Amino acid sequence: MLDAYRQTQPEVRDTLDMEGAQWVRVGALLENSSLLPADQRDAHLDVVLESVRATLGPERWAEGHRMDPVRPAADWSLEGRFRTYCEIVEETGALELADAMLAAYLAADPTVGALERGRVEAVRARLAWKSGDLDAATERYRRVAAAARRERSDELKARALIGQSIVARHRGNYPRVRELAARAAAIAERRGMTRLAATACQTLTVGFAVAKDFGTAVIHGWRAYLHGVGDPIMEAEALQIIGQLFLDMGHPEPAAAAFRVIISRGLTDRFLVPSLGGLAVAASRMGTPDVVRWVEDTVDARVRAGATPYVIATARLELAIAWDELGVPARADAARRSALAIAREHRFHEIAHHAAERQVVAAPVPETLSTNAEEVADAVLHLAAV
Numbered sequence: 001m002l003d004a005y006r007q008t009q010p011e012v013r014d015t016l017d018m019e020g021a022q023w024v025r026v027g028a029l030l031e032n033s034s035l036l037p038a039d040q041r042d043a044h045l046d047v048v049l050e051s052v053r054a055t056l057g058p059e060r061w062a063e064g065h066r067m068d069p070v071r072p073a074a075d076w077s078l079e080g081r082f083r084t085y086c087e088i089v090e091e092t093g094a095l096e097l098a099d100a101m102l103a104a105y106l107a108a109d110p111t112v113g114a115l116e117r118g119r120v121e122a123v124r125a126r127l128a129w130k131s132g133d134l135d136a137a138t139e140r141y142r143r144v145a146a147a148a149r150r151e152r153s154d155e156l157k158a159r160a161l162i163g164q165s166i167v168a169r170h171r172g173n174y175p176r177v178r179e180l181a182a183r184a185a186a187i188a189e190r191r192g193m194t195r196l197a198a199t200a201c202q203t204l205t206v207g208f209a210v211a212k213d214f215g216t217a218v219i220h221g222w223r224a225y226l227h228g229v230g231d232p233i234m235e236a237e238a239l240q241i242i243g244q245l246f247l248d249m250g251h252p253e254p255a256a257a258a259f260r261v262i263i264s265r266g267l268t269d270r271f272l273v274p275s276l277g278g279l280a281v282a283a284s285r286m287g288t289p290d291v292v293r294w295v296e297d298t299v300d301a302r303v304r305a306g307a308t309p310y311v312i313a314t315a316r317l318e319l320a321i322a323w324d325e326l327g328v329p330a331r332a333d334a335a336r337r338s339a340l341a342i343a344r345e346h347r348f349h350e351i352a353h354h355a356a357e358r359q360v361v362a363a364p365v366p367e368t369l370s371t372n373a374e375e376v377a378d379a380v381l382h383l384a385a386v
Contacts, residue, residue, distance in 0.1 A: 024097075065080035083119065102124055140163075185223075215367065219376060224241075240275060247281060248364060252282040260384050270308075276295045295315075295319065316336070317351060340356060
């Protein structure tokens with residue numbers, strides 16, 4: 001556990017420490033507990049449970065994990081809740097620490113059932129591909145699929161298929177992405193597992209988008225949104241993709257509407273700042289420079305509020321694109337220089353590459369929308385008007 005903590009980047013450790021939750025102490029308690037006889041672990045596990053409960057708060061504790069089809073049956077169980085707890089660690093970028101904590105949890109708590117163990121294995125697979133270890137992710141998703149067969153669990157089968165689809169995406173096998181995601185979506189929809197269905201449809205959306213079939217992609221994106229209704233994170237993730245797809249199809253009005261919905265909901269900078277950048281590009285293509293100026297001012301405010309460098313650099317780059325399209329080269333160059341400075345400081349190589357040279361991005365020629373895609377556009381415009 002301490003090794004995993006030491007391997008975590010200093011700025012990430014600082015974020016974890018400022019959160020006030022005793023992440024490393026919880027992990028250490030679980031590690032120590034696993035060394036004890038099973039009948040002597042209760043005291044350690046009780047301390048862990050109360051620490052997790054205090055960090056999550058009553059509402060998130062009661063929910064368990066937002067992706068699970070049902071809430072935990074027992075108030076005294078860590079089931080679902082420990083995955084939620086570890087996701088907080090994951091979101092800071094401490095992937096090794098989150099993985100070590102999950103492994104320690106499985107080793108320490110003999111009451112964890114087969115279904116929960118399969119769910120944890122799927123999370124550890126995600127942490128592996130996020131860390132760039134596709135081989136480990138592949139093996140872990142294979143174990144999830146094997147557990148699904150043993151337990152006859154459609155939930156674990158859907159989780160395995162979604163994960164295998166994402167690994168296929170990272171390997172560049174996009175036909176396989178679409179095949180696996182479609183199978184996962186069908187299973188999850190048939191069993192009423194709406195959150196998993198949303199994730200599967202979102203993965204399917206990306207599979208069609210990479211193939212430049214934006215019309216089909218946006219239909220699956222809306223399908224993901226509908227399955228995610230009621231979960232602010234899933235709604236925002238779907239709307240961001242939908243907004244970008246309408247930009248790619250040359251339809252900035254529904255794109256702007258999608259981004260405005262996200263912005264209006266007061267979400268974290270993870271969703272707010274990229275949506276601001278998308279809105280700037282959409283507004284430039286609609287010929288509304290006042291909106292682009294508002295976006296620029298709002299991004300500046302998020303910088304002062306402490307937004308992460310990556311989302312700010314990305315938004316600055318999109319502001320550069322917007323000002324270029326509006327024919328304001330001085331503002332475009334200033335935004336581009338800012339993006340480049342941030343990218344070089346923090347080693348965001350892809351952003352630095354795009355920001356290093358002035359590249360005017362031409363707005364795409366509007367595609368003719370299918371009837372279904374037009375219905376999605378109308379629905380997004382209506383959503384923004386509510």
